[in-house]
Structures are given as structure tokens and as C-alpha cells.
Amino acid sequence: MSTEPRSTLRDRNRARARAEIVAAAHQLFLTQGFGETSVEQIAAAAGVAPRTVFRHFPRKEDLVFHRHAEHVGRLAALLEEAPAERGTLDALVAALLGMLRLDEGPSDGAMLRLLDREPELQRRDAALVADHHAAVVTFLRTRGADAQRAELLAGAFMGAVGAARRLVTLAPEIPPREHLAAAVELLRALDWPPSSV
Structure with missing residues (x-):
């Protein structure tokens, strides 16, 4: 059984989900344009629900300026x-x-x-x-x-x-x-x- 604290594991899972969403978004932005890309498309490419994207990134442009x-x-x-x-x-x-x-x-x-x-x-x-x-x-x-x-x-x-x-x-x-x-x-x-x- 892992002795890693639950909060640390949760933080790592959250960071991984954010990174996957950002990677999917950037790929779509570069191939089809920012305005032409919907949050639903980003969510599908990242394998998450649209509400998950919004939970991490309240506005679509946050996916570009997340750092x-x-x-x-x-x-x-x-x-x-x-x-x-x-x-x-x-x-x-x-x-x-x-x-x-x-x-x-x-x-x-x-x-x-x-x-x-x-x-x-x-x-x-x-x-x-x-x-x-x-x-x-x-x-x-x-x-x-x-x-x-x-x-x-x-x-x-x-x-x-x-x-x-x-x-x-x-x-x-x-x-x-x-x-x-x-x-x-x-x-x-x-x-x-x-x-x-």
C-alpha cells in the first residue's frame, strides 16, 4: 500500500490532468485556430468532460496563458x-x-x-x-x-x-x-x- 499522502497524489493527478488538457488544447489551437476550437473539442481530445476543462481553466484563453x-x-x-x-x-x-x-x-x-x-x-x-x-x-x-x-x-x-x-x-x-x-x-x-x- 502506498504511503504517499493523499493530498500529494491528488495534486499530482490534478497537475497531470491540467497538462493533458493544455497539450490537447495547444495541438488543436495550432492545427485549426484558437477561435475555431471549442472547449468541447478540447475536452474530447483530452479524454475529459467539458466541465473538467472549465474547472481547471475558467476561460478558454487560460489554456494559452495558464502559466x-x-x-x-x-x-x-x-x-x-x-x-x-x-x-x-x-x-x-x-x-x-x-x-x-x-x-x-x-x-x-x-x-x-x-x-x-x-x-x-x-x-x-x-x-x-x-x-x-x-x-x-x-x-x-x-x-x-x-x-x-x-x-x-x-x-x-x-x-x-x-x-x-x-x-x-x-x-x-x-x-x-x-x-x-x-x-x-x-x-x-x-x-x-x-x-x-
């Missing part, structure tokens, strides 16, 4: 943990890479192209970018930037990241990390706050 809060929290935590001696821009890039986990698998930009053509998803994506921007501003303030400088530098950083992300869809033959590296090189010319030491 929004996790990503924002992870970025903020990684920035907070950045070594004081690491340069500000390098700390931002390291935190971004840690959040995105680009090494977990190749990206052909398919999900980004989906975002580009779905206005409903673009609104949620803009909220995600705004939350990341706020985390970057907070970090820059801890590095000594005043409010104006923090906003401007955060805008430059997020704009460059957004451009690199767009390049993933325009030039998918180039790894996303290379697009990001090119953006970072352009950012190095800016007057970043010094490291905290």
Missing part, C-alpha cells in the same frame, strides 16, 4: 535572487532565460504566431508583458535607478525582448536564444545602473 502568474512570479524571484555583483543587464537577461527555460526544447514560433493572429489572445499577452515590465522596474529601482530611469530602461529592455520574440516568428531557423543575444548587444550601449556592490 502567466507562475512566469511573473518566477521572473520577480529570479531578479530578487540575482547576485549583487552581477551587472544589471546581465541579471535581467539571466532571469529572463531562467523564466523562459529556452533550453527545455526548440521553439519554431508556432505559439507566437498564434498570438499574432488572435486579437483575443493579444490582449492577454499585453497584460503579461505589462506584468513583466513592472517586475523589471521594481528590480531596477533596487539597483538605484530613479522612477523615470527605471521606466525608460524597463521599456527599452521589454521592447528589445519583444522584438527578439517577433524575430522568432519571422526567422524561425535561428534559435530564439540567438535573437535574444542580438537584442541584448544593442541594449549594452544604454546607461544601466551599476551592480549593487
